Amino acid sequence: xxxxxxxxxxxxxxxxxxxxxxxxxxxxxxxxxxxxxxxxxxxxxxxxxxxxxxxxxxxxxxxxxxxxxxxxxxxxxxxxxxxxxxxxxxxxxxx
Amino acid sequence: xxxxxxxxxxxxxxxxxxxxxxxxxxxxxxxxxxxxxxxxxxxxxxxxxxxxxxxxxxxxxxxxxxxxxxxxxxxxxxxxxxxxxxxxxxxxxxxxxxxxxxxxxxxxxxxxxxxxxxxxxxxxxxxxxxxxxxxxxxxxxxxxxxxxxxxxxxxxxxxxxxxxxxxxxxxxxxxxxxxxxxxxxxxxxxxxxxxxxxxxxxxxxxxxxxxxxxxxxxxxxxxxxxxxxxxxxxxxxxxxxxxxxxxxxxxxxxxxxxxxxxxxxxxxxxxxxxxxxxxxxxxxxxxxxxxxxxxxxxxxxxxxxxxxxxxxxxxxxxxxxxxxxxxxxxxxxxxxxxxxxxxxxxxxxxxxxxxxxxxxxxxxxxxxxxxxxxxxxxxxxxxxxxxxxxxxxxxxxxxxxxxxxxxxxxxxxxxxxxxxxxxxxxxxxxxxxxxxxxxxxxxxxxxxxxxxxxxxxxxxxxxxxxxxxxxxxxxxxxxxxxxxxxxxxxxxxxxxxxxxxxxxxxxxxxxxxxxxxxxxxxxxxxxxxxxxxxxxxxxxxxxxxxxxxxxxxxxxxxxxxxxxxxxxxxxxxxxxxxxxxxxxxxxxxxxxxxxxxxxxxxxxxxxxxxxxxxxxxxxxxxxxxxxx
Numbered sequence: 001x002x003x004x005x006x007x008x009x010x011x012x013x014x015x016x017x018x019x020x021x022x023x024x025x026x027x028x029x030x031x032x033x034x035x036x037x038x039x040x041x042x043x044x045x046x047x048x049x050x051x052x053x054x055x056x057x058x059x060x061x062x063x064x065x066x067x068x069x070x071x072x073x074x075x076x077x078x079x080x081x082x083x084x085x086x087x088x089x090x091x092x093x094x095x
Numbered sequence: 096x097x098x099x100x101x102x103x104x105x106x107x108x109x110x111x112x113x114x115x116x117x118x119x120x121x122x123x124x125x126x127x128x129x130x131x132x133x134x135x136x137x138x139x140x141x142x143x144x145x146x147x148x149x150x151x152x153x154x155x156x157x158x159x160x161x162x163x164x165x166x167x168x169x170x171x172x173x174x175x176x177x178x179x180x181x182x183x184x185x186x187x188x189x190x191x192x193x194x195x196x197x198x199x200x201x202x203x204x205x206x207x208x209x210x211x212x213x214x215x216x217x218x219x220x221x222x223x224x225x226x227x228x229x230x231x232x233x234x235x236x237x238x239x240x241x242x243x244x245x246x247x248x249x250x251x252x253x254x255x256x257x258x259x260x261x262x263x264x265x266x267x268x269x270x271x272x273x274x275x276x277x278x279x280x281x282x283x284x285x286x287x288x289x290x291x292x293x294x295x296x297x298x299x300x301x302x303x304x305x306x307x308x309x310x311x312x313x314x315x316x317x318x319x320x321x322x323x324x325x326x327x328x329x330x331x332x333x334x335x336x337x338x339x340x341x342x343x344x345x346x347x348x349x350x351x352x353x354x355x356x357x358x359x360x361x362x363x364x365x366x367x368x369x370x371x372x373x374x375x376x377x378x379x380x381x382x383x384x385x386x387x388x389x390x391x392x393x394x395x396x397x398x399x400x401x402x403x404x405x406x407x408x409x410x411x412x413x414x415x416x417x418x419x420x421x422x423x424x425x426x427x428x429x430x431x432x433x434x435x436x437x438x439x440x441x442x443x444x445x446x447x448x449x450x451x452x453x454x455x456x457x458x459x460x461x462x463x464x465x466x467x468x469x470x471x472x473x474x475x476x477x478x479x480x481x482x483x484x485x486x487x488x489x490x491x492x493x494x495x496x497x498x499x500x501x502x503x504x505x506x507x508x509x510x511x512x513x514x515x516x517x518x519x520x521x522x523x524x525x526x527x528x529x530x531x532x533x534x535x536x537x538x539x540x541x542x543x544x545x546x547x548x549x550x551x552x553x554x555x556x557x558x559x560x561x562x563x564x565x566x567x568x569x570x571x572x573x574x575x576x577x578x579x580x581x582x583x584x585x586x587x588x589x590x591x592x593x594x595x596x597x598x599x600x601x602x603x604x605x606x607x608x609x610x611x612x613x614x615x616x617x618x619x620x621x622x623x624x625x626x627x628x629x630x631x632x633x634x635x636x637x638x639x640x641x642x643x644x645x646x647x648x649x650x651x652x653x654x655x656x657x658x659x660x661x662x663x664x665x666x667x668x669x670x671x672x673x674x675x676x677x678x679x680x681x682x683x684x685x686x687x688x689x690x691x692x693x694x695x696x697x698x699x700x701x702x703x704x705x706x707x708x709x710x711x712x713x714x715x716x717x718x719x720x721x722x723x
Binding site for chain 2: 033036037039040041042043044045047048055056057058059060062063065067069070071072073074075076078079082
């Protein structure tokens with residue numbers, strides 16, 4: 001699925017981290033990954049209900065750095081697309 | 096949600112132990128999440144009394160060191176691998192858990208724990224406090240990077256925090272040494288303990304995180320503002336165009352400096368060995384012992400030690416890149432290549448450290464949870480150009496490749512050759528990985544997670560410690576493995592004795608071994624002398640230099656000539672290229688073979704690896720000899 005950022009946010013029922021463009025923020029809803037992988041992500045701050053902001057990426061947009069719970073964590077696209085998010089009300093604060 | 100094994104609440108019985116003074120603790124474990132500055136604290140506490148644990152890398156598992164308490168009492172510190180939790184999912188977490196519970200054979204159960212957390216990210220790092228405190232060992236929370244916290248306008252009330260978790264807390268900067276007194280007091284057992292607290296029973300990560308957040312709030316923790324400089328630097332280093340260009344410039348710059356800056360230092364060390372060797376040869380009466388020392392040991396071992404500056408420069412650069420935080424960005428930029436060959440991002444860090452030495456790199460693969468990914472990474476790690484190859488490359492390139500400018504004086508043919516060899520090793524590694532991952536070691540994907548640390552200015556003391564460490568390792572190798580091989584070689588060159596005299600080199604045991612090998616290596620452009628070098632370099636790559644130094648040192652014709660000049664009589668340019676390629680591919684290192692055997696639990700993988708790398712080396716050298 002290679003929908004571009006904004007369209008997916010508006011149209012898709014469950015947008016993912018992949019759909020965030022640089023500077024966008026969203027609330028993490030759930031992690032569609034097996035138990036151990038999900039745990040590892042949660043230990044790094046990717047807990048449901050947490051605000052995640054998309055940051056810079058490697059050339060080509062993959063992997064991308066995400067700001068979450070006071071840290072910056074890089075995720076590959078294949079992982080980021082398993083993290084479902086819901087759009088945050090209003091424009092994200094500039095951090 | 097799976098049950099979280101590490102977030103047990105602590106039984107009240109164990110609670111009483113928190114307050115027990117460590118008393119005369121003799122062993123203290125240092126643990127914490129990755130990037131919390133554990134090793135900096137460890138170095139700060141142990142000073143220069145640290146043991147180098149990664150050579151030969153087969154007996155010592157954890158980094159241990161001795162700290163001297165203010166009253167002069169020695170205290171053993173164990174530096175454990177960085178972990179996010181104590182659930183044993185990868186081998187390093189299993190090691191950490193086993194050491195802390197006293198289940199690790201050969202390691203004394205620690206009597207106290209220093210839990211190192213990054214104070215700039217306290218809410219998340221506090222999650223590790225729950226499982227650690229639940230172990231019931233006397234524990235001190237060391238909140239590191241106090242200077243960063245302050246500069247970025249964060250704060251925390253350590254007394255409130257101590258009261259909240261029922262364990263002493265210190266806010267320190269391990270880098271500058273600020274706030275270390277309470278840590279020393281804790282280690283010396285001279286610390287008043289806060290009242291014990293009943294900690295809640297925590298079932299899973301969200302609960303752990305919630306608890307950590309509450310504790311942080313009770314301690315009036317204010318998270319620091321985001322690091323402005325890190326954002327600014329990342330905008331440059333991760334720029335779509337400037338990022339990769341800087342990445343390349345860094346690589347080329349490192350290579351070039353290793354070549355150019357080390358040369359005068361090499362010449363200086365070489366002169367010292369020549370002068371002292373001549374002094375030995377002229378001062379002592381002629382005897383077999385004098386010949387052994389002057390020709391065998393001095394020339395042999397000396398010709399390796401000459402390359403100490405290159406090795407130190409290499410580790411200086413690795414240290415700067417690692418300490419500054421740039422390496423994580425480099426890993427990010429290079430990740431696409433890794434993904435394409437089927438390797439996960441976690442393999443990147445061990446592979447990067449393999450540029451120093453394959454042994455710690457193979458130990459570092461323990462962080463990879465997936466067994467097949469881990470074995471694939473172990474198998475390709477020795478292809479990365481390690482510091483032992485560097486002297487061999489430097490010698491051969493200087494001897495056979497004339498220095499001509501390619502990009503004005505900024506980049507010469509010699510630099511290009513060295514860079515080419517690094518690329519060659521890297522290509523062999525990724526192609527092998529691709530072949531393995533698409534056949535015998537196929538596995539499901541595990542997510543790639545890489546924490547981007549804030550940029551920090553590397554400190555002189557930390558860089559100095561690294562260089563001291565690596566310098567010791569290099570010299571110890573020269574003084575043990577290589578020295579031993581040189582003595583054996585010297586004996587082999589003098590047997591069988593002919594009426595009490597050494598035979599001509601060609602008729603000695605060593606010469607005969609080289610001649611026996613010659614038919615096999617002739618197609619590569621190597622003669623019997625190089626053959627002897629290939630045999631001895633099985634122990635360690637740089638031994639070939641010592642071997643050739645010793646062989647030429649014993650020969651009247653080449654005795655006075657420099658190693659480079661003497662080499663040119665024995666190798667054609669094609670042969671030199673073949674030898675370079677051979678060294679790029681072959682697995683000539685006892686330490687690596689031993690550590691692969693131990694980490695994979697048998698001879699199957701190291702045997703396969705040795706045969707595969709050997710075959711590749713032979714084929715590559717065969718082609719190189721014909722191309723050039």
